[in-house]
Amino acid sequence: MKQPRRTQADRSATTRAALVRAGRRLFAEHGFAGVGTDAIVREADVSRGALYHHFADKTGLFVAVLDELEGEAARQVADAAATAPEGDFGETMTRALLAWLDACEEPELQRVLLVDGPSVLGWARWREICQRHILGMVEGVLAQGMADGTVRELPVKVLAHALLAVADEAALLVSAAEDTSAARRDVMAVVGPIIEALKP
Template sequence: MKDQRRTQADRSAATREALIRAARPLFAADGFGAVSAEAIARAAGVTRGAMYHQFADKTEVYAAVLEEIEDEVMARISAGIAEADQDDLVEVMKVGARIWLDACAEPSVHQIVLIEAPSVLGWERWREVSLRHGMGMVQALIQGAIESGRIPQQPVLPLAHVLIGALDEAAIYLARSDGSAKTRKEVDTLIDRLVDALFV
Protein backbone atom coordinates (compact mmCIF):
# COMPACT_ATOMS: atom_id res chain seq x y z
CA MET A 1 0.00 0.00 0.00
CA LYS A 2 2.84 2.38 0.87
CA ASP A 3 4.53 1.73 -2.49
CA GLN A 4 1.22 2.27 -4.26
CA ARG A 5 0.72 5.63 -2.51
CA ARG A 6 4.26 6.65 -3.45
CA THR A 7 3.59 5.72 -7.07
CA GLN A 8 0.38 7.76 -7.08
CA ALA A 9 2.21 10.72 -5.55
CA ASP A 10 4.93 10.41 -8.18
CA ARG A 11 2.37 10.33 -10.98
CA SER A 12 0.60 13.35 -9.52
CA ALA A 13 3.87 15.29 -9.26
CA ALA A 14 4.79 14.35 -12.82
CA THR A 15 1.40 15.54 -14.10
CA ARG A 16 1.74 18.83 -12.26
CA GLU A 17 5.24 19.36 -13.65
CA ALA A 18 4.09 18.52 -17.18
CA LEU A 19 1.31 21.11 -16.94
CA ILE A 20 3.65 23.82 -15.69
CA ARG A 21 6.23 22.98 -18.35
CA ALA A 22 3.57 23.06 -21.09
CA ALA A 23 1.87 26.24 -19.89
CA ARG A 24 4.98 28.35 -19.55
CA PRO A 25 5.82 28.80 -23.26
CA LEU A 26 2.13 29.21 -24.08
CA PHE A 27 1.69 32.04 -21.58
CA ALA A 28 4.95 33.65 -22.71
CA ALA A 29 4.06 33.54 -26.40
CA ASP A 30 0.33 34.17 -26.42
CA GLY A 31 -0.55 35.77 -23.09
CA PHE A 32 -2.84 34.52 -20.35
CA GLY A 33 -6.12 35.51 -22.02
CA ALA A 34 -5.35 33.72 -25.29
CA VAL A 35 -4.37 30.41 -23.70
CA SER A 36 -7.20 28.01 -22.88
CA ALA A 37 -7.20 25.31 -20.23
CA GLU A 38 -7.75 22.84 -23.07
CA ALA A 39 -4.60 24.06 -24.83
CA ILE A 40 -2.54 23.64 -21.67
CA ALA A 41 -3.86 20.12 -21.04
CA ARG A 42 -3.32 19.14 -24.67
CA ALA A 43 0.27 20.49 -24.70
CA ALA A 44 0.97 18.61 -21.47
CA GLY A 45 -0.47 15.40 -22.85
CA VAL A 46 -3.10 15.05 -20.13
CA THR A 47 -6.87 15.41 -19.89
CA ARG A 48 -8.60 18.55 -18.66
CA GLY A 49 -9.84 16.46 -15.74
CA ALA A 50 -6.25 15.63 -14.80
CA MET A 51 -5.39 19.32 -15.00
CA TYR A 52 -8.27 20.32 -12.74
CA HIS A 53 -7.22 17.60 -10.30
CA GLN A 54 -3.92 19.48 -9.93
CA PHE A 55 -5.10 23.08 -10.26
CA ALA A 56 -8.39 24.76 -9.42
CA ASP A 57 -8.30 26.79 -12.64
CA LYS A 58 -6.05 28.34 -15.28
CA THR A 59 -5.08 31.16 -12.93
CA GLU A 60 -3.58 28.65 -10.50
CA VAL A 61 -1.54 27.14 -13.33
CA TYR A 62 -0.27 30.65 -14.06
CA ALA A 63 0.60 31.16 -10.40
CA ALA A 64 2.61 27.92 -10.40
CA VAL A 65 4.45 29.01 -13.56
CA LEU A 66 5.25 32.37 -11.94
CA GLU A 67 6.60 30.66 -8.81
CA GLU A 68 8.81 28.43 -10.95
CA ILE A 69 10.24 31.36 -12.88
CA GLU A 70 10.84 33.38 -9.71
CA ASP A 71 12.63 30.40 -8.15
CA GLU A 72 14.85 30.01 -11.20
CA VAL A 73 15.72 33.70 -11.44
CA MET A 74 16.53 33.95 -7.73
CA ALA A 75 18.74 30.85 -8.03
CA ARG A 76 20.57 32.50 -10.94
CA ILE A 77 21.03 35.70 -8.97
CA SER A 78 22.29 33.81 -5.92
CA ALA A 79 24.73 31.82 -8.05
CA GLY A 80 25.94 34.96 -9.81
CA ILE A 81 26.47 36.77 -6.52
CA ALA A 82 28.43 33.81 -5.13
CA GLU A 83 30.54 33.68 -8.27
CA ALA A 84 31.28 37.41 -8.05
CA ASP A 85 32.76 36.79 -4.58
CA GLN A 86 32.00 40.36 -3.51
CA ASP A 87 31.94 41.33 0.18
CA ASP A 88 30.51 44.84 -0.28
CA LEU A 89 26.73 44.43 -0.06
CA VAL A 90 26.10 47.55 -2.16
CA GLU A 91 28.22 46.03 -4.94
CA VAL A 92 26.34 42.76 -4.45
CA MET A 93 23.11 44.62 -5.19
CA LYS A 94 24.59 45.92 -8.44
CA VAL A 95 25.61 42.40 -9.46
CA GLY A 96 22.13 41.11 -8.63
CA ALA A 97 20.52 43.94 -10.60
CA ARG A 98 22.49 43.06 -13.74
CA ILE A 99 21.55 39.40 -13.52
CA TRP A 100 17.89 40.38 -13.03
CA LEU A 101 18.00 42.57 -16.15
CA ASP A 102 19.62 39.72 -18.09
CA ALA A 103 16.82 37.39 -17.02
CA CYS A 104 14.14 39.93 -17.95
CA ALA A 105 15.39 39.91 -21.53
CA GLU A 106 13.94 36.39 -21.80
CA PRO A 107 10.34 36.34 -23.10
CA SER A 108 8.91 34.15 -20.35
CA VAL A 109 10.29 36.34 -17.57
CA HIS A 110 9.35 39.61 -19.26
CA GLN A 111 5.83 38.62 -20.29
CA ILE A 112 4.82 36.44 -17.35
CA VAL A 113 6.55 38.12 -14.40
CA LEU A 114 6.49 41.79 -15.36
CA ILE A 115 3.68 42.35 -17.84
CA GLU A 116 0.83 40.03 -16.95
CA ALA A 117 1.29 38.73 -13.41
CA PRO A 118 -0.07 41.84 -11.63
CA SER A 119 -3.32 41.75 -13.60
CA VAL A 120 -3.73 37.96 -13.74
CA LEU A 121 -3.10 37.35 -10.04
CA GLY A 122 -3.96 40.78 -8.66
CA TRP A 123 -1.43 43.21 -7.24
CA GLU A 124 -1.52 41.82 -3.69
CA ARG A 125 -0.88 38.22 -4.67
CA TRP A 126 1.78 39.22 -7.20
CA ARG A 127 3.54 41.26 -4.53
CA GLU A 128 3.27 38.35 -2.09
CA VAL A 129 5.16 36.15 -4.57
CA SER A 130 7.71 38.90 -5.12
CA LEU A 131 8.19 39.32 -1.37
CA ARG A 132 9.11 35.65 -1.05
CA HIS A 133 11.61 35.95 -3.88
CA GLY A 134 13.15 39.14 -5.30
CA MET A 135 11.70 41.60 -2.81
CA GLY A 136 12.74 39.40 0.06
CA MET A 137 16.30 39.20 -1.27
CA VAL A 138 16.55 42.97 -1.73
CA GLN A 139 15.23 43.62 1.78
CA ALA A 140 17.74 41.17 3.24
CA LEU A 141 20.62 42.83 1.40
CA ILE A 142 19.57 46.32 2.52
CA GLN A 143 19.16 45.15 6.11
CA GLY A 144 22.56 43.46 6.00
CA ALA A 145 24.20 46.59 4.62
CA ILE A 146 22.65 48.66 7.43
CA GLU A 147 23.66 46.21 10.15
CA SER A 148 27.22 46.04 8.82
CA GLY A 149 27.49 49.84 8.83
CA ARG A 150 27.98 49.99 5.07
CA ILE A 151 25.00 52.30 4.70
CA PRO A 152 23.18 54.61 7.16
CA GLN A 153 20.11 53.49 9.10
CA GLN A 154 17.03 54.02 6.93
CA PRO A 155 13.59 52.49 6.30
CA VAL A 156 14.15 49.12 4.64
CA LEU A 157 10.72 48.34 3.16
CA PRO A 158 10.11 51.57 1.20
CA LEU A 159 13.69 51.53 -0.05
CA ALA A 160 13.26 47.95 -1.26
CA HIS A 161 10.10 48.97 -3.12
CA VAL A 162 11.92 51.90 -4.76
CA LEU A 163 14.75 49.65 -5.94
CA ILE A 164 12.46 46.89 -7.19
CA GLY A 165 10.29 49.45 -8.96
CA ALA A 166 13.31 50.97 -10.69
CA LEU A 167 14.58 47.55 -11.75
CA ASP A 168 11.20 46.49 -13.10
CA GLU A 169 10.86 49.70 -15.13
CA ALA A 170 14.44 49.33 -16.38
CA ALA A 171 13.65 45.79 -17.53
CA ILE A 172 10.52 46.94 -19.37
CA TYR A 173 12.44 49.81 -20.98
CA LEU A 174 15.15 47.43 -22.20
CA ALA A 175 12.59 44.98 -23.55
CA ARG A 176 11.08 47.75 -25.67
CA SER A 177 14.38 49.32 -26.72
CA ASP A 178 16.57 48.69 -29.76
CA GLY A 179 18.41 45.92 -27.89
CA SER A 180 21.81 47.52 -28.45
CA ALA A 181 24.79 47.10 -26.15
CA LYS A 182 24.89 50.90 -25.84
CA THR A 183 21.35 51.04 -24.45
CA ARG A 184 22.07 48.25 -21.97
CA LYS A 185 25.25 49.98 -20.81
CA GLU A 186 23.34 53.21 -20.27
CA VAL A 187 20.77 51.41 -18.11
CA ASP A 188 23.46 49.55 -16.12
CA THR A 189 25.22 52.86 -15.43
CA LEU A 190 21.99 54.51 -14.29
CA ILE A 191 21.12 51.60 -11.96
CA ASP A 192 24.62 51.77 -10.45
CA ARG A 193 24.21 55.51 -9.85
CA LEU A 194 20.78 55.00 -8.35
CA VAL A 195 22.03 52.36 -5.95
CA ASP A 196 25.00 54.54 -4.92
CA ALA A 197 22.77 57.60 -4.45
CA LEU A 198 20.19 55.78 -2.34
CA PHE A 199 22.81 54.66 0.13
CA VAL A 200 24.48 58.00 0.81
Protein backbone atom coordinates in the same frame (compact mmCIF):
# COMPACT_ATOMS: atom_id res chain seq x y z
CA MET B 1 14.42 -6.53 -11.63
CA LYS B 2 10.90 -5.45 -10.88
CA GLN B 3 10.41 -1.69 -10.78
CA PRO B 4 8.85 -0.36 -7.55
CA ARG B 5 5.26 0.71 -7.93
CA ARG B 6 4.74 4.45 -8.14
CA THR B 7 2.67 5.89 -5.34
CA GLN B 8 -0.36 8.08 -5.88
CA ALA B 9 1.71 11.02 -4.62
CA ASP B 10 4.36 10.28 -7.27
CA ARG B 11 1.78 10.11 -10.04
CA SER B 12 0.14 13.31 -8.82
CA ALA B 13 3.47 15.16 -8.73
CA THR B 14 4.32 13.94 -12.23
CA THR B 15 0.95 15.11 -13.57
CA ARG B 16 1.29 18.52 -11.94
CA ALA B 17 4.81 18.93 -13.32
CA ALA B 18 3.59 18.03 -16.81
CA LEU B 19 0.85 20.66 -16.58
CA VAL B 20 3.23 23.36 -15.39
CA ARG B 21 5.73 22.45 -18.12
CA ALA B 22 2.98 22.59 -20.76
CA GLY B 23 1.60 25.86 -19.41
CA ARG B 24 5.04 27.39 -19.30
CA ARG B 25 5.73 26.65 -22.97
CA LEU B 26 2.29 27.64 -24.21
CA PHE B 27 1.94 30.82 -22.15
CA ALA B 28 5.42 31.94 -23.23
CA GLU B 29 4.72 31.26 -26.90
CA HIS B 30 1.11 32.42 -27.23
CA GLY B 31 0.40 34.56 -24.16
CA PHE B 32 -2.21 33.85 -21.50
CA ALA B 33 -5.16 34.96 -23.64
CA GLY B 34 -4.03 32.88 -26.60
CA VAL B 35 -3.98 29.57 -24.73
CA GLY B 36 -7.07 27.45 -24.11
CA THR B 37 -7.43 24.61 -21.63
CA ASP B 38 -7.79 22.12 -24.49
CA ALA B 39 -4.30 23.04 -25.71
CA ILE B 40 -2.89 22.73 -22.19
CA VAL B 41 -4.22 19.22 -21.51
CA ARG B 42 -3.21 18.09 -25.00
CA GLU B 43 0.33 19.43 -24.54
CA ALA B 44 0.61 17.87 -21.08
CA ASP B 45 -1.00 14.61 -22.28
CA VAL B 46 -3.41 14.52 -19.35
CA SER B 47 -7.17 14.64 -18.93
CA ARG B 48 -9.16 17.80 -18.36
CA GLY B 49 -10.09 16.37 -14.98
CA ALA B 50 -6.40 16.20 -14.08
CA LEU B 51 -6.02 19.90 -14.87
CA TYR B 52 -8.90 20.85 -12.60
CA HIS B 53 -7.74 18.47 -9.89
CA HIS B 54 -4.47 20.40 -9.56
CA PHE B 55 -5.59 23.92 -10.48
CA ALA B 56 -8.88 25.71 -10.02
CA ASP B 57 -8.66 27.16 -13.51
CA LYS B 58 -6.25 28.36 -16.18
CA THR B 59 -5.29 31.32 -14.00
CA GLY B 60 -4.26 28.94 -11.23
CA LEU B 61 -1.90 27.19 -13.62
CA PHE B 62 -0.57 30.55 -14.78
CA VAL B 63 0.23 31.46 -11.16
CA ALA B 64 2.21 28.23 -10.78
CA VAL B 65 4.16 28.95 -13.96
CA LEU B 66 4.89 32.54 -12.96
CA ASP B 67 5.95 31.41 -9.48
CA GLU B 68 8.38 28.88 -10.98
CA LEU B 69 9.89 31.44 -13.35
CA GLU B 70 10.21 34.04 -10.61
CA GLY B 71 11.97 31.49 -8.40
CA GLU B 72 14.46 30.69 -11.14
CA ALA B 73 15.15 34.37 -11.76
CA ALA B 74 15.64 34.97 -8.04
CA ARG B 75 18.22 32.18 -7.91
CA GLN B 76 20.08 33.73 -10.85
CA VAL B 77 20.11 37.07 -9.04
CA ALA B 78 21.31 35.48 -5.79
CA ASP B 79 24.07 33.57 -7.58
CA ALA B 80 25.28 36.73 -9.33
CA ALA B 81 25.21 38.75 -6.11
CA ALA B 82 27.26 36.06 -4.38
CA THR B 83 30.13 36.56 -6.85
CA ALA B 84 30.75 40.12 -5.63
CA PRO B 85 33.65 40.73 -3.24
CA GLU B 86 32.54 40.26 0.35
CA GLY B 87 31.37 43.50 1.93
CA ASP B 88 31.19 45.39 -1.38
CA PHE B 89 27.57 46.56 -1.29
CA GLY B 90 27.76 48.54 -4.52
CA GLU B 91 29.15 45.64 -6.53
CA THR B 92 26.67 43.21 -4.96
CA MET B 93 23.70 45.35 -5.97
CA THR B 94 25.12 46.07 -9.43
CA ARG B 95 25.69 42.40 -10.20
CA ALA B 96 22.25 41.52 -8.86
CA LEU B 97 20.56 44.13 -11.06
CA LEU B 98 22.48 43.06 -14.16
CA ALA B 99 21.49 39.44 -13.53
CA TRP B 100 17.85 40.51 -13.17
CA LEU B 101 17.99 42.39 -16.45
CA ASP B 102 19.59 39.35 -18.11
CA ALA B 103 16.82 37.10 -16.79
CA CYS B 104 14.12 39.48 -17.98
CA GLU B 105 15.49 39.44 -21.51
CA GLU B 106 14.68 35.73 -21.79
CA PRO B 107 11.50 35.54 -23.94
CA GLU B 108 9.81 33.03 -21.64
CA LEU B 109 10.21 35.10 -18.52
CA GLN B 110 9.58 38.37 -20.33
CA ARG B 111 6.20 37.28 -21.68
CA VAL B 112 4.89 35.51 -18.57
CA LEU B 113 6.37 37.65 -15.82
CA LEU B 114 6.54 41.15 -17.26
CA VAL B 115 3.85 41.30 -19.94
CA ASP B 116 1.02 39.00 -18.84
CA GLY B 117 1.68 38.77 -15.10
CA PRO B 118 0.40 42.20 -14.01
CA SER B 119 -2.57 42.19 -16.42
CA VAL B 120 -3.72 38.63 -15.69
CA LEU B 121 -3.27 38.68 -11.91
CA GLY B 122 -3.58 42.37 -11.11
CA TRP B 123 -0.75 44.48 -9.76
CA ALA B 124 -1.13 43.50 -6.08
CA ARG B 125 -1.14 39.72 -6.63
CA TRP B 126 1.69 39.95 -9.15
CA ARG B 127 3.83 41.97 -6.73
CA GLU B 128 3.07 39.56 -3.91
CA ILE B 129 4.44 36.60 -5.90
CA CYS B 130 7.51 38.51 -7.07
CA GLN B 131 8.33 39.82 -3.62
CA ARG B 132 7.98 36.40 -2.01
CA HIS B 133 11.07 35.26 -3.87
CA ILE B 134 13.28 38.32 -3.76
CA LEU B 135 12.23 40.73 -1.00
CA GLY B 136 13.78 38.76 1.86
CA MET B 137 17.06 38.45 0.00
CA VAL B 138 17.26 42.21 -0.63
CA GLU B 139 16.35 42.95 2.98
CA GLY B 140 19.11 40.58 4.10
CA VAL B 141 21.74 42.28 1.95
CA LEU B 142 20.69 45.70 3.21
CA ALA B 143 20.56 44.66 6.86
CA GLN B 144 24.02 43.08 6.62
CA GLY B 145 25.37 46.16 4.89
CA MET B 146 24.02 48.42 7.62
CA ALA B 147 25.49 46.14 10.29
CA ASP B 148 28.88 46.26 8.52
CA GLY B 149 28.72 50.02 8.06
CA THR B 150 28.72 49.81 4.24
CA VAL B 151 25.10 50.98 3.85
CA ARG B 152 23.48 54.07 5.31
CA GLU B 153 21.14 53.49 8.23
CA LEU B 154 17.64 53.62 6.73
CA PRO B 155 14.39 51.67 7.26
CA VAL B 156 15.30 48.30 5.72
CA LYS B 157 11.86 47.18 4.52
CA VAL B 158 11.02 50.51 2.87
CA LEU B 159 14.43 50.68 1.20
CA ALA B 160 14.11 47.09 -0.06
CA HIS B 161 10.69 47.86 -1.58
CA ALA B 162 12.07 51.01 -3.22
CA LEU B 163 15.00 49.14 -4.76
CA LEU B 164 12.70 46.37 -6.03
CA ALA B 165 10.48 49.00 -7.63
CA VAL B 166 13.52 50.44 -9.41
CA ALA B 167 14.59 46.97 -10.59
CA ASP B 168 11.12 46.06 -11.86
CA GLU B 169 10.67 49.34 -13.73
CA ALA B 170 14.16 48.97 -15.20
CA ALA B 171 13.30 45.48 -16.45
CA LEU B 172 10.04 46.69 -18.00
CA LEU B 173 11.81 49.60 -19.68
CA VAL B 174 14.64 47.47 -21.08
CA SER B 175 12.34 44.67 -22.27
CA ALA B 176 10.17 47.17 -24.19
CA ALA B 177 13.08 49.08 -25.74
CA GLU B 178 13.95 48.80 -29.41
CA ASP B 179 17.65 48.99 -28.51
CA THR B 180 17.99 46.92 -25.34
CA SER B 181 21.76 47.48 -25.09
CA ALA B 182 21.32 51.24 -25.06
CA ALA B 183 18.45 50.95 -22.58
CA ARG B 184 20.60 48.84 -20.25
CA ARG B 185 23.40 51.41 -20.40
CA ASP B 186 20.96 54.20 -19.57
CA VAL B 187 19.47 52.21 -16.70
CA MET B 188 22.88 51.53 -15.15
CA ALA B 189 23.88 55.18 -15.65
CA VAL B 190 20.90 56.17 -13.50
CA VAL B 191 20.95 53.31 -10.98
CA GLY B 192 24.70 53.50 -10.34
CA PRO B 193 24.50 56.87 -8.55
CA ILE B 194 21.46 55.66 -6.59
CA ILE B 195 23.46 52.71 -5.27
CA GLU B 196 26.43 54.96 -4.48
CA ALA B 197 24.15 57.34 -2.57
CA LEU B 198 23.22 54.50 -0.21
CA LYS B 199 26.80 54.22 1.03
CA PRO B 200 27.63 56.11 4.25
